[in-house]
Amino acid sequence: MPSFPNTFETEAQSPPPSGVTRLNDNLADKSVLSVTIPRTVFDSLLRLPSKALYHFNTTLLFTASDWKTTVIPIVSISISFIFLTPSFALELGARSKFDFATRTSLACASAPLSSPTRIPHVLFWTWFHVLQFNFSNQTVSPEEDALNKPERPIPAKRIALETALFFRWWVMPPLCCLLSVMYSWECVGASMLLCVFTVLYDELGASAGHWAGRNAVNALGFMAFELGSCLIAGPDLHTLDTTALLAIACSMGIFATTIQAQDFEDEPGDRAVGRQTLPIVAPSLARPTLLLAILAWSIGLSFLWELSLAYSAAFVALGTIVGLRFVLWGGVEVDHRSFILYNVWLSIAHALPAYYRFVVVQTA
Secondary structure (H helix, E strand, O other): OOOOOOHHHHHHHOOOOHHHHHHHHHHHHHHHHHHHHHHHHHHHHHHHHHHHHHHHHHHHHHOHHHHOOOHHHHHHHHHHHHHOOHHHHHHHHHHOOOOOHHHHHHHHHHOOOOOOOHHHHHHHHHHHHHHHHHHHHHHHOHHHHHHHOOOOOOOOOOOOHHHHHHHHHHHHHHHHHHHHHOOOHHHHHHHHHHHHHHHHHOOOOHHHOOHHHHHHHHHHHHHHHHHHHHHHHOOOOOOOOHHHHHHHHHHHHHHHHHHHHHOOOOHHHHHHOOOOOHHHHOHHHHHHHHHHHHHHHHHHHHHHOOOOHHHHHHHHHHHHHHHHHHHHOOOHHHHHHHHHHHHHHHHHHHHHHHHHHHHHHOOO
């Protein structure tokens, strides 16, 4: 019996014409594109918050060494100057760890603070200018940060050096001046002074030069910080009274004669990059002279701001303990802890104008 081919089976198994194949492929590609393109855009939109958070965290890391021991203590000590007695303000300062807090505590203590609503303004203005300074400082010597502070954004590869340099020159200085314009032209002057001293300290090499010049430029930089923050904190955005100006002058003197306290823990990295700090140039003099300077300022400020006998004794005792720690013990970890205690002393020294205003003057 003759056999006939299974027509339906043959047609099902035979490949479709080439034209039909291309048409099906094109339709398939279009369907993939119609799904893929919106999904890609949607995924990018979903990643925007995480990218923004990443860059925001990078910005904070530029000031991490100043921020983590500064923001909460600044808020605490600023509020204490407004609502609490000076004795409690000093006690609160002694319990806290400080670094750049002294800039804002000086503003709130010596301006004096005109309103609690000024605290966020002082905080942000100070932090933003610290960020401007750190963009400069951390782009000048990234190799030093790789040794001393590898967690910073540039050695950690969170931001390219070229990008940081762009922000350092073309973004941060104009933004600092624009921020100060919101307050007064005198604040703009403080911002411009800080920009000048930053260039002098970093790009023109004062930070790597002789220790005396380095300390002097450091003190001038702090003066610029304190002028701006005091103007913003005070009742008049254009002028400062005699007490505030005297407090800033004392602050300059303190920094010029004791700022080497921050150099002891950084000595290995400073030596590696050839920096001429006092602990490297004159190690036998650096620690004893720091003790003498802290003692001299402790006694002098006690008389200047007319502290009571009990407060004077406590302040001088604290200064003695801080200075003796640097003289009797050394090493990176020990010097770091001594530097934290030094910042407690330094912040209380900057808070003393508040005692003068709220106790001495008002009870006279």
